[in-house]
Amino acid sequence: MVQVSQKQAKVTLSERKRGSGAKFVYGTLRDEILDLRLRPGSPIDEVQLAERFGMSRTPIREALVRLAGDGLVETLPNRSTMVANIDALGLPAFYDAITLMYRVTTRLAAQHHQPDDLERIRLLQDDYANAATSRKALDMISVNRDFHAAIAEAGRNPYFTTLTLRLLDEGRRILRLYYQSFDDRLPQEYIEEHEAIIAAIAARDVALCDDLARAHADQIVHQIQQLFSRDQRQNIAL
Amino acid sequence: MVQVSQKQAKVTLSERKRGSGAKFVYGTLRDEILDLRLRPGSPIDEVQLAERFGMSRTPIREALVRLAGDGLVETLPNRSTMVANIDALGLPAFYDAITLMYRVTTRLAAQHHQPDDLERIRLLQDDYANAATSRKALDMISVNRDFHAAIAEAGRNPYFTTLTLRLLDEGRRILRLYYQSFDDRLPQEYIEEHEAIIAAIAARDVALCDDLARAHADQIVHQIQQLFSRDQRQNIAL
DNA sequence: TGTATTTTTTTAGTCGACAGAAAACTTGCG
DNA sequence: CGCAAGTTTTCTGTCGACTAAAAAAATACA
Known part of the structure; x- marks a missing residue:
């Protein structure tokens, strides 16, 4: 009897359309994982999520399967699934991949x-500039992702777009890690680099796009590398 | 023409391990889709699959969700899911992608x-040569995939490996389409090209690898392009 | 006290059932 | 006949319950 009343309350609380359940959970968890609100390595309990979202385990499960396909979640057979770790050893591969994808999509x-x-x-670049002047680092990270995603879309190659999106998301996690533990400023340089890239695309100057994209990627890679070396120094100092 | 859909191999699984269900269905369907035993565009009925595999709809569903993640299956909301079509308009993007991935992985x-x-x-290259001399075109297609997959693995970049695998699978479908409707011979050239690539990798000659991979990709692209132009001519002739 | 073995607890994988959305079919009216 | 409204059928999305695998806890034993 108690169960019935509780369940009804939850149903009225969340009036959902049929078929939207799994999608909603997928999107929500995805955001939380990429924002590091769900920490890498932390376990995920299906029942707990089912209670939280007010639905049965089935749509939760579907969302987790999709997240696993995206590599955002790791599933141990018959036992818990957990938020995917950020693999420090895989960083060089990440650098290679994001650099090549920046170049080819641009x-x-x-x-x-x-x-x-x-x-x-251009609209996204405006957003980016706004976020930069108001010093909202987390907004900058997310808009930067959308900016490069839009460029990839304009390249009209689904294979490259998909991989680029995946890399940008992975990068979003890494950068969150960074700006969470350290200061909240991003170099203004990025804005100028973005402007230059836009101009080169508009001019259809392929070779220049390549150069600029490569330089831009190098910047970011360098930034991340600094993060990790700084991290090390701090650990040693303690 | 072989119409198999009614008489798919029924699977006996009196002794199934727990947790293997979805994985097994995923692998089986994946193979059938890539081999074109399940035709592009054909509808997939969950209940029917559940009967065929002798299990409930739940693991079937999980397999379909994963296949959708791989882009091998397309799901219409609240309505049927179907085997993904081979998009002829997307071929140029495919050419670009496979060429770049051949180059970078090599x-x-x-x-x-x-x-x-x-x-x-080298073992895979032997398999390839055997398949070639015995004129088994379908074997050649599948071994060729494994050959390039092995090269990608040796490159040790998971991002590139994943995309390459996906492209190779896509290519497997396209080539099946080809060798189903036309002759069963593949140019011997491929064997020599493979040999040259192996030698270049062993010599750690990056620039040569790049050239050879590009040439190899061009070959295959050219082959597929021929297929489609031939197809067209035939249609006009009829 | 430390380790091997049994028991308990937790939680993922599977099942059968039902409800709702879209398609297929039927009916009513011009 | 042709088409709009209503009805039936089909099949997906979701649910709650059950089962079994693995971890955690308890126990036995050296």
Whole structure:
């Protein structure tokens, strides 16, 4: 009897459309994982999530399966699933991949972009500048992702777009880690680099896009590398 | 024409391990989709699959969710899910992607390979040669995939490996389409090209790897392009 | 006290059932 | 006949319950 009344209360609380359950859970958990609100390595309990979202385990399960497909969650057979760890040893591979994807997507954007692509990209760049001037580092991280995602879209190659998105998300996690533990300032340089990239895409200058994208990627890689070396020093100092 | 959908191999699983259900269904369906035993665009009925595999819909569902993540299956909300189509308009993007991945994975293999990597690759090349001399085109297709997958593995970059695998699988579908409707011979050239690639990797000659991989990719792209132009001519002739 | 073995607890994998959304079919009206 | 409204059918999305695998706890034994 108690169970019935509780359940009804929860159902009225969350009036959902059929078929949206798993998608909603997927999106929510994905955001939380990428924002590090769910810490890497922390265990995920299906029953707990089911209670939290006010639904049965089935849609929760589907969301977890999809997250596992994205590599955001690791599932141990018959035992718990946990938030994927950030693999420090895999960082060089990450650097290689994001650098190549920046280059190739920017090149393709120069070749295949259409007018409204550029408009979208410029709007995002405005958002980025705003976030930068108001010193909102976390916003900058997220807008930066959208900026490069838009460039990838303009390149019109789904294979590259997918991989780029995945890398950007992975990078978002790493950068969160960074700006959480250290200061909240990002170099203004990025804004200028972005501007230059936009201009090169608009001019359809493939070679210049390549150069700029490579330099931009190098910047970010360098930034992350600094993070890790700084981290080390601090540990030693303690 | 072989119409198999009614008489798919029924699976006896009186002794199934717990937790293997979804994985087994995933693997089986994946193979059938890549081999075109399940035709692109054909609908997938969960209940039917549940009967065929002798299990409930739950593990079937999980397998389908994973296949959707791989892009091998398309799900319409609240309505049927179907085998993903081969998108002819997306072929140029495919060419770009597979060419770049061939190049970058082969380069990385030259840099990062270890002794047993080369051994594995050479064994697969033997398999490939055997399949070629005995004129087994379908075997060649599948071994060719494994060959390049092994090279990607030797490059030790999970991001590139994942994308390469996906592209190789996509290519497997396209080639099946080809060798199903036309002749069963593949140019011997491929064997020699493979040999040259192996040698270049062993010599850790990055620049040569790049050239060879690019040429190899061009070959395959050219082959597929021929397929589609031939297809067109036939349609017009009829 | 430390280790091997049994028992308990936790929690993932599976099942059968039902409800709701979309398609397929039927009916009513011009 | 042709089409709009209503009805039935089909099949997915979700649920609660059950089962079994693995971890944690308890016990036995040296």
